[in-house]
Amino acid sequence: MTTEAPRWFTSSYSDNGGDCVEVAANLAASCGVVPVRDSKVADGPVIMFGATAFSAFVGAVRHDAV
Structure with missing residues (x-):
């Protein structure tokens, strides 16, 4: 298993x-989070x-x- 950076x-x-x-939106689809x-x-x-909460924000x- 590889973890996307x-x-x-x-x-x-x-x-x-x-x-x-700074945000890392590339993890929204694969991990469901936005750091x-x-x-x-x-x-x-x-x-x-959470990706849904960040999108709503x-x-x-x-x-x-x-």
């Missing part, structure tokens, strides 16, 4: 001087969100942004 990315909207979070971490502390703690943020 997270592919971290920061949103293109996160151009605010480095105070951002999130502080972009300034790559070796720091990671918070795991992003949808709510997008809805409120328009």
Whole structure:
């Protein structure tokens, strides 16, 4: 069994001087989770969100942004 490694990315909207979070959305389909971490502390703690909950969060943020 191989474990897929997270592919971290920061949103293109996160151009605010480095105070951002990174997500690894590539694990949503295969593992059902979306890891999130502080972009300034790559070796720091990671918070795991369920893919469904994270999708609902992003949808709510997008809805409120328009």
